[in-house]
Ligand SMILES: Nc1ncnc2c1ncn2[C@@H]1O[C@H](COP(=O)(O)OP(=O)(O)OP(=O)(O)O)[C@@H](O)[C@H]1O
């Protein structure tokens with residue numbers, strides 16, 4: 089085993105530690121299975137040499153009893169062995185899946201920008217599954233087959249060591265192709281699994297972007313894209329299948345050399361009187377029965393190779409270090425007042441700075457509107473305040489605490505976000521509102537909905553607050569969805585609010601209601617709002633005009649509209665009419 093494999097295996101083994109008892113029981117049972125096989129091979133000798141030759145009635149009648157008894161013992165043990173080990177395998181997978189899921193949630197936004205969600209889904213579903221099949225298979229088969237192998241080999245040597253030497257000359261020869269085949273399988277499985285990731289990514293994109301696909305009539309293009317990825321997957325998998333299918337026949341042919349040689353030499357030994365007929369048949373039985381374990385052990389190595397490839401990809405995600413993490417001495421702050429300071433903040437996603445020397449302050453309860461051309465850095469500013477990323481220079485303070493000095497949990501308790509993208513879960517209306525504050529009572533949920541001007545339309549729904557929203561909330565209008573998200577933020581009741589106003593225009597009535605809901609939400613909170621509505625900039629305490637990642641001007645609407653040429657232009661283009 090290579091060093092890397094050893095490391096992987098060690099980590100896999102660490103996951104089986106809690107289930108060692110199950111594995112131990114299974115191991116004992118597998119000893120019994122192996123023992124039954126060896127006993128069976130051994131009993132061939134007295135059967136031929138004593139029972140058949142002597143013709144003793146009593147022993148002849150005992151033959152079926154022995155056969156059935158042995159089979160029952162073997163069957164029972166085999167059941168225990170498989171059932172226990174498969175359970176252990178499934179429990180291990182459950183743990184790995186839970187770990188990888190919770191770990192991926194801890195990864196920062198930057199990771200999700202770089203990694204398609206389909207890839208992650210494939211790791212959690214397919215790769216972990218592969219690990220399971222192999223973790224269990226490797227353990228079940230390797231343990232049992234090794235015992236059987238050792239037992240039968242010992243019996244063969246015990247019966248006639250010279251004959252055994254002839255038989256085992258061929259063994260090393262058959263191991264070599266198994267190793268080569270194993271390597272090929274691993275290589276192709278790895279590539280195949282990566283394309284399985286692409287396939288999942290296509291699926292994930294298709295179903296979340298189904299509206300765009302239908303609107304632009306690109307069903308055929310998407311089908312072709314899917315077909316292409318699907319075919320690529322098959323291309324790699326075909327090779328795996330080829331090598332998988334080759335393993336057994338190659339071994340069988342190689343084994344036939346052993347059996348042929350044994351029969352030829354063994355018959356000569358019987359004729360010369362060195363061996364009884366019973367001993368020869370017992371010997372041949374053990375060699376033939378050996379073929380099964382050898383075959384399955386080489387297959388185990390193939391499965392093992394597959395699982396190592398999968399484990400590699402799983403641990404790759406588990407080893408990903410979250411870019412944003414609590415410092416070891418991070419403090420948990422209670423509910424803050426809501427004083428926010430950006431102090432000479434510089435930030436770059438990659439190398440080019442997106443924010444340069446960005447400084448603004450917002451006192452408790454103030455509404456700060458961010459305006460600026462597309463790409464100016466507005467979304468970036470509020471992303472930094474949510475600590476999706478850390479600044480590359482300067483610092484951001486909440487109530488005087490540097491964001492990097494406080495726990496993410498306590499920061500997020502203090503910040504509520506209402507995004508343009510009104511994401512709703514496939515859940516009841518009540519639970520969607522309650523999402524921000526899981527312990528909220530029904531009355532609190534209804535109160536939040538009322539303040540968000542959502543109560544009325546919710547009550548008109550067939551099941552009111554218990555109405556289930558379809559996937560991504562397709563059964564609600566844009567304005568209704570916005571108001572649900574606002575209700576969710578109201579219930580959160582955080583002192584700092586981040587608002588990315590929707591750009592899509594609503595009809596006047598809906599717009600008025602959303603505006604009133606927003607006014608309720610912003611009341612007594614420090615609000616950073618990426619403004620797209622006229623009413624927002626009119627009522628803002630402070631408007632920050634951003635250009636190329638820098639603060640160009642700060643002021644109230646009345647002043648800016650007179651003093652700043654960019655603001656004048658933006659005002660005319662974006663906010664008027
Ligand atoms: N994840 C990212 N990785 C690299 N660059 C990014 C990333 N997100 C944004 N950028 C870049 O940072 C700059 C600022 O983007 P930002 O999204 O903050 O602009 P914005 O002011 O919100 O624009 P808009 O009004 O169009 O939403 C842009 O040049 C953009 O290309």
Ligand SMILES: [Mg+2]
Pocket residue numbers: 466467468
């Ligand atoms: Mg933006």
